[in-house]
Amino acid sequence: MGELRLMKGNEALAEAAIRAGVDAYFGYPITPQSEVIEYLMAEKPEERTGMVVLQAESELAAINMVYGAAGAGKKVMTSSSSPGVSLKQEGLSYIAGAELPCVYANVVRGGPGLGTIQPSQADYFQSVKGGGHGDYKQIVLAPASVQEMADFVKLGFELAFQYRIAVLILSDGVIGQMMEKVELFEQMPRMSDDEIAEKYPWAVTGKKKGAERTIITSLDLDSRKMEEHNHHLQRKYAEIIDKEVRYELIQCDDAEYIIVAYGSSARIAQKTIQLAREKGIKVGLLRLITLFPFPNVQIQELCKRGIKGWLAVEMSAGQMVEDVMLAVNGNGKVAHYGRYGGIVHTPEEVLQALEEKIIGE
Amino acid sequence: MSTITLEDIIKPENLVYKKTELLTDNVMSYCPGCGHGTAHRITMEVIEEFDLEEKTIGIAPVGCSVLAYEFMNIDMIQAAHGRAPAVATGIKRVYPNKIVFSYQGDGDLAAIGTAETIHACNRGERIVIIFINNGIYGMTGGQMAPTTLPGMISSTSPYGRVVESMGNPLKITELVAQLPGTYFVTRQAVHTPAAVRRTKRAIKKAFENQLTNKPGLSFVEIVSNCNSGWKMTPVDSNIWMEENMFPYYPLGDIKVDGELVKQK
Numbered sequence: 001m002g003e004l005r006l007m008k009g010n011e012a013l014a015e016a017a018i019r020a021g022v023d024a025y026f027g028y029p030i031t032p033q034s035e036v037i038e039y040l041m042a043e044k045p046e047e048r049t050g051m052v053v054l055q056a057e058s059e060l061a062a063i064n065m066v067y068g069a070a071g072a073g074k075k076v077m078t079s080s081s082s083p084g085v086s087l088k089q090e091g092l093s094y095i096a097g098a099e100l101p102c103v104y105a106n107v108v109r110g111g112p113g114l115g116t117i118q119p120s121q122a123d124y125f126q127s128v129k130g131g132g133h134g135d136y137k138q139i140v141l142a143p144a145s146v147q148e149m150a151d152f153v154k155l156g157f158e159l160a161f162q163y164r165i166a167v168l169i170l171s172d173g174v175i176g177q178m179m180e181k182v183e184l185f186e187q188m189p190r191m192s193d194d195e196i197a198e199k200y201p202w203a204v205t206g207k208k209k210g211a212e213r214t215i216i217t218s219l220d221l222d223s224r225k226m227e228e229h230n231h232h233l234q235r236k237y238a239e240i241i242d243k244e245v246r247y248e249l250i251q252c253d254d255a256e257y258i259i260v261a262y263g264s265s266a267r268i269a270q271k272t273i274q275l276a277r278e279k280g281i282k283v284g285l286l287r288l289i290t291l292f293p294f295p296n297v298q299i300q301e302l303c304k305r306g307i308k309g310w311l312a313v314e315m316s317a318g319q320m321v322e323d324v325m326l327a328v329n330g331n332g333k334v335a336h337y338g339r340y341g342g343i344v345h346t347p348e349e350v351l352q353a354l355e356e357k358i359i360g361e
Numbered sequence: 362m363s364t365i366t367l368e369d370i371i372k373p374e375n376l377v378y379k380k381t382e383l384l385t386d387n388v389m390s391y392c393p394g395c396g397h398g399t400a401h402r403i404t405m406e407v408i409e410e411f412d413l414e415e416k417t418i419g420i421a422p423v424g425c426s427v428l429a430y431e432f433m434n435i436d437m438i439q440a441a442h443g444r445a446p447a448v449a450t451g452i453k454r455v456y457p458n459k460i461v462f463s464y465q466g467d468g469d470l471a472a473i474g475t476a477e478t479i480h481a482c483n484r485g486e487r488i489v490i491i492f493i494n495n496g497i498y499g500m501t502g503g504q505m506a507p508t509t510l511p512g513m514i515s516s517t518s519p520y521g522r523v524v525e526s527m528g529n530p531l532k533i534t535e536l537v538a539q540l541p542g543t544y545f546v547t548r549q550a551v552h553t554p555a556a557v558r559r560t561k562r563a564i565k566k567a568f569e570n571q572l573t574n575k576p577g578l579s580f581v582e583i584v585s586n587c588n589s590g591w592k593m594t595p596v597d598s599n600i601w602m603e604e605n606m607f608p609y610y611p612l613g614d615i616k617v618d619g620e621l622v623k624q625k
């Protein structure tokens with residue numbers, strides 16, 4: 001069994017970064033995720049593993065530092081919260097175009113604008129639909145515990161390098177700030193420069209004499225080649241949809257109704273299910289772990305089993321619910337419930353919404 | 362009398378100058394007469410002369426030199442508009458033993474990327490920045506740059522740059538020279554053979570600084586022409602540059618070995 005610790009979500013993410021053998025972290029402070037860079041600076045990872053930690057002048061600079069280091073084949077990470085993640089969108093689009101691997105976290109707070117420092121899930125569209133310009137996707141992992149804040153760093157890098165894609169750990173102010181028991185995985189080694197040059201021929205590490213040079217770019221002025229590149233990206237995203245959907249079904253075996261939720265809303269909904277079942281309502285929970293890819297096929301399977309209604313619970317005005325509607329495709333009732341702007345809904349509020357919006361009518 | 366054929370002339374013993382292997386054979390996309398090509402050539406010559414090909418990573422900007430990676434025969438990354446110093450920082454921090462440089466225009470470096478430029482300089486990143494100042498946005502068709510001279514006509518200052526409303530030309534090179542993080546700051550040109558030789562020496566010094574891990578960033582500005590954007594012939598553009606750009610952007614070293622050079 002790994003080392004057990006009581007930690008904040010943000011701290012667990014930071015500790016996991018060191019343990020995952022990450023080469024560099026570039027970040028900029030913003031509530032509610034500043035503990036990530038604070039923890040890293042305090043831990044002196046340059047002494048523990050040789051990991052570089054740098055406070056950048058902005059989120060824009062930080063994501064471009066990630067672009068550079070990732071292009072050179074290194075394991076590199078950044079994190080921020082909503083306003084800062086908006087600034088990163090330019091860099092993320094370039095990372096998608098140039099197909100670079102990286103992991104970043106968004107500890108979401110309420111918006112729009114400067115909004116609030118309280119938790120929110122209102123960055124769903126930005127995360128799964130491509131917040132920057134162009135036709136692109138990133139893998140989105142939604143942790144619902146401090147444990148997953150740590151574990152998804154490791155999983156994130158595996159996926160990022162397998163598909164050469166950005167992996168977003170889409171957290172929120174609740175998961176980032178709350179303290180829980182976490183079992184930390186063992187320290188993983190960092191790769192040597194020679195191993196990187198050998199293993200990642202796409203990375204710029206210096207051109208060997210007589211060899212072809214390596215170029216990292218997202219530009220092609222020839223539209224036919226650009227269309228072909230886009231086809232290639234779409235094939236990659238299709239493969240990810242095929243192979244990487246992750247979710248958890250809780251008490252769905254006998255369910256007549258299903259709540260769909262992720263992150264802290266999924267934690268809250270678990271309590272709702274307990275309350276509902278005490279009243280004899282047969283409701284289950286579909287907890288999304290990947291938001292992209294989305295479990296369309298799995299939802300369609302559940303529809304075939306005759307689920308009568310779906311309640312999408314999220315701390316937003318209704319974003320994920322659109323993907324639930326697309327998946328259900330008319331084969332059942334779908335409604336949304338959520339408090340937002342920094343307010344966290346209670347299990348009782350969710351139950352009331354389930355009774356009124358799904359069961360009642 | 363025997364005739365001399367081309368084969369008689371093209372012999373190794375007659376060779377006095379050769380294109381560096383570190384430039385590709387791709388046809389350059391630059392307008393004839395533009396200084397970008399010369400700046401590319403001497404940069405690559407310096408890398409070749411120091412034998413740095415295997416450990417150098419270059420960063421191309423957004424601007425006319427966005428395709429620098431098509432011409433520079435080394436490993437290259439193309440950065441978003443203005444972000445090259447941040448990209449360079451990311452690489453240099455994870456590969457302190459590699460040689461990292463960015464090549465940027467004035468719009469890229471001194472407008473949209475001002476923050477990235479100043480902070481990379483201020484942190485003393487041990488990189489080289491080669492900065493082509495042609496006083497205009499060449500790539501997008503000749504719009505006003507932060508470096509456009511007062512009264513100078515561009516497509517977005519069609520009646521000339523009015524400093525009261527459009528601001529003064531930004532001397533970013535003098536600005537970064539003030540930061541303790543810069544180790545070598547110089548302003549050069551590539552419009553005459555003598556200027557090319559001086560600029561090559563400056564670029565050499567810049568790379569040497571990085572190679573010997575000198576504490577700070579080496580910044581080489583090259584005041585250059587954009588004959589297309591300025592709507593002049595190449596020859597006229599060089600005369601115009603001497604008469605108008607050089608008085609505002611005087612050539613010479615500004616900071617050497619971490620010390621500001623006393624201006625006469």
Ligand SMILES: Cc1ncc(C[n+]2csc(CCOP(=O)(O)OP(=O)(O)O)c2C)c(N)n1
Binds near residue numbers: 425468469493500506
């Ligand atoms: C974010 C963004 N804004 C604007 C542009 C359009 N754009 C491309 S190049 C350029 C100006 C380049 O000028 P400069 O850096 O002076 O280089 P030059 O072309 O003169 O060599 C602009 C505004 C862009 N590509 N990206």
Ligand code: SF4
Binds near residue numbers: 391392394495499590
């Ligand atoms: S537009 Fe200007 S800067 Fe660009 S290649 Fe032509 S002359 Fe050079």
